[in-house]
Amino acid sequence: MNTVVFIPTWNESENIELLIKDIHQIVPKTDILVVDDISPDGTGDIVERLIPEIPGLHILHRQGPRGRGWAGIAGFIWALDHNAEYIVEMDADFSHQPQYIPNILNALKDADMVIGSRYVDGGKDMRPGRVRNWISRMAGKYQQKMFQTSVKDCTSGFRGYRGYVLESIGVRDLNTWGPAILSDVLYRVIQQGYVIKEIPIVFPDRQRGQSTLTARILFEGLWNVTKLRFSGFVGNDAKTSQADQADQKND
Numbered sequence: 001m002n003t004v005v006f007i008p009t010w011n012e013s014e015n016i017e018l019l020i021k022d023i024h025q026i027v028p029k030t031d032i033l034v035v036d037d038i039s040p041d042g043t044g045d046i047v048e049r050l051i052p053e054i055p056g057l058h059i060l061h062r063q064g065p066r067g068r069g070w071a072g073i074a075g076f077i078w079a080l081d082h083n084a085e086y087i088v089e090m091d092a093d094f095s096h097q098p099q100y101i102p103n104i105l106n107a108l109k110d111a112d113m114v115i116g117s118r119y120v121d122g123g124k125d126m127r128p129g130r131v132r133n134w135i136s137r138m139a140g141k142y143q144q145k146m147f148q149t150s151v152k153d154c155t156s157g158f159r160g161y162r163g164y165v166l167e168s169i170g171v172r173d174l175n176t177w178g179p180a181i182l183s184d185v186l187y188r189v190i191q192q193g194y195v196i197k198e199i200p201i202v203f204p205d206r207q208r209g210q211s212t213l214t215a216r217i218l219f220e221g222l223w224n225v226t227k228l229r230f231s232g233f234v235g236n237d238a239k240t241s242q243a244d245q246a247d248q249k250n251d
């Protein structure tokens with residue numbers, strides 16, 4: 001297995017079939033993993049029904065309490081156990097548009113991690129509601145400052161990783177229940193000096209289904225960033241990726 005796109009899902013029955021079909025059409029050779037927490041709306045059943053139709057489609061039905069973070073960790077571990085070299089994570093609600101997956105994979109050829117970014121040239125947050133967008137942006141800026149990084153869209157969950165990065169930051173040992181997993185992973189990638197690239201994405205609002213974002217999740221996220229910052233040294237971004245180093249060795 002070379003590339004896995006994984007999608008955590010909680011009650012995404014209105015999105016999941018369309019999304020899987022779009023991804024499969026855009027990157028037909030890529031495996032797709034849905035990590036579902038036994039969503040009561042039957043998201044998992046829809047995926048099971050699609051498995052015979054879509055080559056490379058897989059599902060993990062997680063037991064126990066639900067959580068975006070735990071689902072993400074399960075997805076990473078599954079991908080690593082299946083020897084994935086390139087791993088893309090994305091939301092199911094079409095805020096992360098499948099059309100960008102090839103750009104992420106392309107950028108990963110000479111980076112360790114790639115972030116689909118709303119805040120670089122060509123990127124855009126299309127969600128209505130200025131206050132919400134401002135809060136998102138400020139939360140991202142706070143994280144950028146705390147982590148002393150040049151990454152502009154720290155909170156984006158549309159990301160690509162090289163498998164060795166996830167292994168070396170110890171994703172198998174993480175235990176974060178919620179979306180704060182995104183900062184836990186980013187913090188560790190920065191700390192280890194890996195090269196992170198941002199590529200522009202246009203980020204539309206969720207069209208169907210319910211958001212899981214709450215004020216509690218937002219505050220927990222900010223608190224987690226603060227804790228990470230003061231838990232140890234955060235280095236500056238490294239200049240050379242492992243991918244580059246490998247290329248140099250081969251020259």
Ligand SMILES: Nc1nc2c(ncn2[C@@H]2O[C@H](COP(=O)(O)OP(=O)(O)OP(=O)(O)O)[C@@H](O)[C@H]2O)c(=O)[nH]1
Binds near residue numbers: 007008036067
């Ligand atoms: N497996 C699993 N997936 C989850 C859980 N909570 C959220 N997700 C998924 O994580 C992704 C992001 O969730 P959203 O509800 O879109 O949260 P958000 O993007 O921060 O909020 P909005 O900007 O309002 O859409 C979606 O694919 C959800 O289905 C969970 O507890 N378990």
Ligand SMILES: [Mg+2]
Binds near residue numbers: 091093206211
């Ligand atoms: Mg969303």
